[in-house]
Amino acid sequence: MKKLAVLFLTSLLVCAMDFSCKAGQVLDRILNNMILDVSNGPVNYKQSKTVTSKKPLGQTFTTGSRTVEVSRIAIADAWWHPSWSEDESLVLTLWDSPAKTKQIASAEMPYKWRAWEGGVIMFTLNAPVQPSTQYYFELTVKGGDGEIVGIFLGGEYKGGQAYEGGEPVEKNIWFEVHSRPVFDRDAAYADRFSRWNLDYPGLERVKEAVLAKDWDRAVDELIKYYESRTDLINPADKPKKNPNYDTTADDLVLEMKYKDPAGTIVDLGPNWNHYREWPTRGGVGLTRTGLFKNFRSAYLNTGDEKYAKAFNEFMFHFLDDMPSPLRAGVIKPGDKRVKAAPEPGLAGGSMWAGLSIGARMNQIWWAYSGMHASPNFSRDIRAAWIFNMVDMAEVLALQKGGGNWESQMTTALYSLAERHPELAKSKEWFDQGVTEMLNNLWATSRADGSVQEPTFGYTTLIINRYKALLDTCRKLKIQLDAKYIKRVEKTIEYLMYNTEPDGLLPSRGDTFNFVSSKSQLEWGADYYGRQDFRFVATGGKQGSRPLSTSAFFPIGGWLVMRSDWSPDALYLNLHNGKDMGHGHADELSVVIDAYGSKLVVDPGCYIYGTKYHSELYKTRNHATVTVDDADTRVREMGPNRWVGMRTVDYFEGTNTGYEGLPDNILHTRRIVFVKPDYWIFEDTVAGHGEHEIAVRFPFYPGAVTLDSKSGACHTHNKKGNVLIKPCSNRGFKSELYDYGFPIGEAKLDQARILKYSKKCNLPISFDTLIFPYAGQNPPRVDITPVGEAAFRIQLLDKCVNDVVCLDTTKTSELNFKGRAAVLRLQHTKLARFAWIDGTKLEYGGKMLAMTDKPLSSLEVIYEPDVVRIIASQPEPSLQVASMKRKYCVVGFGKPFEVKGDVIQPYAF
Template sequence: MLLTFAFFFALNIQAEVADPAKEIKSLSPLVIISRLDLELPGLEKVKAAESRGARTAALAALLEYYRNVFPLEPIKGALSDKERKTADNFARHIFQWGPYEPADYGDSVNWQWDPRGDIEWVAAIYRFFWALPLSEAWAATRDEKYARAFVELDRDWIARHPLQDRNIAHPIYTDWVGFPWLDIQTGIRATNLCRVFPILVHARAFTPEFLAVFLASIYDHQVKTEFFPMGQVHNKAMMEQRGFTDIASTFREFKDSGRWMALALDRGQESLLAQTTADGVQCELSAGYHLIVLEDAVHIMEQAEKMGLAVPEAYRQRIRLMYDYLFAVATPDLGWAMFGDVSRQLPGGERSSHELYASLLEASRIFGDPKYAARARLDYSNLPQEKSSAFREAGMYVFRDRWGPDQIYLAFHDSPHPCGSGWHDQPDNGTFELYAFGRWLMTDTGFYTYGHDPEKREWHRQTRVHQTLTLDNRNSSVDARARLWQAGADFSSVTVDNNAYEGFLHRRTIWFVDNSFFVLLDEAIGSAPGELALHFQLAEGKAELDGNGKRARTLFPEANVLVWSAPDEPLTLEEEEGWFAWTYGKRVPRKAFCLKSAGQAPQQFVTLIVPYRGTTAPVVSAGLLDNPTVGADRVELEASAFGKTWRIGRDLAAQSAWSREKGK
């Protein structure tokens, strides 16, 4: 039996806390050596110095040990001008994050400062996003100013944020209690510290005395995560455990490192299985977080194996299912469908630079299955015959006619409620994105921002700015149930019900006819009063809206889409405000419109979505047969396009759908 999102949300992962009321405080650097296993090979000098009470000599020997454990790589190449400028600014306490202008923090850094009015800026500072550019600059130049800057900043942060004060609230975001040591901050910061340590430990600025301060802070991170983990079904829980894993793996000299790793694997498995559906989709329904959780899960698995731990098969197989989802839903240019809080790089560049290319190669490396790498490299000989896919529990579906850059690709989202608050999802059930013949034709609105402009974030989240049906332009509920999925060689179909409003169910059926065009049947089932409207958004660029013909089309030179509704339908085509936000803080205007109904529910609407090559739109038509009752299990339609006519239908009771070309 499949677990529901409601179960996931209700589940509260039980943290293995020795004492929930335990008071913790930062470890003194004076006792850091007592936390190390001095019986390990290579630590003989440290042990000898410590045994005679020569702490300074012991720390010097420990620094020498780490420099041997992590050999210094030779200089491999020069910094780019951009990389040098970034590192130089960080060294002068000038920070820049996201789409914003840099901010000068001055000589004394106020870590809580929010110079651009975006909580994500503050979070990035606390996650030490600035540490890696400083380490890379030192590695490329051996200029001590970069190492000194890291040491100064890290030492200052440590002094100002002892564990015993971990529950302070932010002065602006007053509900953000404990923000310096929150799960995600602690986890990502730990990972970043583990990434820069093997490099910067070789700098002159990284003295034996600072090593003690640094290791004591590293130990604090483990204490906080062990005794006060997040303990909820959330992507942050995996980020937290990844940082916990990184410290256990990087600093195996700690006496507790083996126990930490075993605990990280146990918690990682519990968290992963709880926050993914049985068909392998991260239950916040935002693809970027699916990828983050997947990468963290793989990292935890592989680090645990390196330390000799057996990874449970259930954990390994859930990772494989997550890769299967990535394989299936990846766009023709190897990005994500932009449902929820998802960014997508603009088209162009080498295929190897596309977002999901490396992840697909990684899947083949881990599981020995060539199909993932074949998807990345377009090795048609190792790609499966099945091209369309359904992830019914998650409510994610993909139609495609072929593999390759010219494919027709439609990703459809109609899901049950996501786990947690739904912050990263949007109330957009029934929406879709369309790509065909080498370009995007109908794209999602995007999320635009998290924090700096709440009004615009809410605008981009609205149901009415997605390709779906609304009642009085209000946001719909996210409460869908898969009713039918059928896929074949030249035809696929899906039906999903969404309890969109009180007393109002939106049923959307999509037929992918002849693997060439789409027929949509939208049924407004119920008696809730209000104005019905079908909303559509076109890709950025020129477009033509024909109110009399109740149709719209893009006007690109090589490939286009026609959105068609029957001219005699009691609908009015109206242009709407349209925006496309492909990444954080950036958006451009685009054409959007709706088809408003003159009547109220119950009603049903037939729409054709027809991608085509060239600039001449095909002649199309469609209509329901036999005047079916709105909400009937069985419906049949006739649809014509590209000089052919098909009889299509579905029967929910019989769990079947069909598409038959007339005359054959």
């Protein structure tokens, strides 16, 4: 009986390799999927052994009671170790015993194929074996110097013995045996069809065949059902020759090769290995549509059946080599929830991660539809793919993620259930998906509208899932608690305020360049009737302006300062919040736009997994301050404060320190926006001891000029530019150096970073003028210190004389008590002033304002006949100089006549 089972399985294997076999035999093999027969626990990446041609590594193991084929054996190796040379192969041979009397199968892993995800290399053997029998596999080295270092260890295994050089040893290398059991065809097909509600309209013929156990007919009827659904299969998806279509990339895929975004040709052998690992793998999307798009596009644009034939073979390996970890026994039937990122090996690794299968199971029909017209897209592969869709849903329903992963996974689950009501668990999956997506919405969004992952690429991604949820519930007339609907509105509002003047969002964190907020804002305008959303979405062509220009999001640690809502507006974006995923070490960094140009930027993200992706994470690539080039701590959020007024915005924030440095070394950044013209930055680093301090400003690609003597630096764009200039000489060295600014996901454009640096004892402060301007000529700006923390800023082209004070200051000209103050003189006449936490302001010997108790904000504007006073609270002791104005307006009140030189706006 055992021999018959082995012969039957062997015939299935032969047919699986020959797609001209009778319908059903290829499908039978795929449905008789590999299972985890033997394993010795997790990989121990801290300990390893060396295999040599003279000292092979071996292991005996015992097959399971129903095992009739050893399909694969997996080991774990540090393939990146330089000991594995280009002319070497790692060979795994399966023997009957350590005596090696009979060789059963062998597989060779050459250098070019050595790189597997997580170091887990899987050797395909497809060897018929006997159940409950002990076998021996051995690793040897072929070619080269005969030595490969880094075969990782595993745990204890009682069903066999480890060997080195033919001698028993105690420590086992890590291994898995992936086997196939005796195939019970009736049980296998009955189990698969139990995943459908066969009473669902349209499945009558499927049910009839299932009840008769006519599995081949049941499969045929199931395929007919799905291919009759025009919501899944587009009848227009038929090949049409396109003479201009370039098949170069697609022809590489036929050769099991892929040209990645960096231009590197990657060999995906053996058999389009989806666990192949290389530095730019993250940019290929191998876990999602990946190579599907090449086959689909090539076939539809050429009609050449070679692409369909190759696709069919590709899909066999895709489905056969990567079975469901639930069906493979890695996930146990009783498991309630499992992690969304499985271990490499038969557990599925990245290919069965929740993010991957959530996307793939909803993309199946796009790829299927593109190939459906081909006679070489076999019936068995069509059916296996449909069954695989349900396998993915079953695993996804068990997986638990977080953040944007959870939002994508839960959306995928309820979306599949809505699209496929014919599935037995569709209602259960729909309810689970919607419930968990609501929980995710509440967990990942904040009351201020910000989203937990501080990167706008993922913010828009997750908000798209919120949108889909609300749309689905509205369509299906599902009543939602109003708090969820309001929370989504706040997230759209958050996007609105962060939107740059050109309609894009900053390339923060793991955002590839700049993403648009247009679709989210347009949706929000329609859903909520918000005309301010529409205004920003259309660039001011429709709707009405938002009520305010600047905005602060205290929970997320985001700040936006903006002069107005025109395309030429001055715009500053700052982040000083936690990184809860996909963020960078960017505490207190800024992004600046003005006059239609991107000026100071966050470089954003490069291809996942590359060294440059890791480099762009670092603080030194952001417009902030580093100490000894260390990265900022990102797991906690320091204090932030913002005060917004009509003529001045003020921000003050402190980070939580730097990795590897004493806790008392902290950076505080204060920003004063003197509207509508410029910003003053004060950067202070607290602590003690000698350290190197660096203040950096990465520019968008373009020409930049630096006067190294004065430290003044300006850009050379066609439209908007910026002048950056130290406010005083504190001995900082200035320099420009190159960096690569990512364009899209794979290209780097040369850009410059401005760096001011000094090795000094802490504490230290550095003040900077950031002055945007339109056109090619830098403005004539003169900066003169008028105290320890006060500067006169003369805008010579505008006859404007400003005084910016960043602390309590007393000189013959200026007497201020408070945190910060700004005075503006136009043509020598006082036009306005404002303070933060002030009690007294005198200028030129004249008292401008005073109060017994500090006011967190005070703004006074002198118009030709009116003085406007806006205070943070109605303080009765406040006195303000009238400067001979006839009328006074307090807050948004009515004008009243001024009597005398002093106004007491709140004296009742």
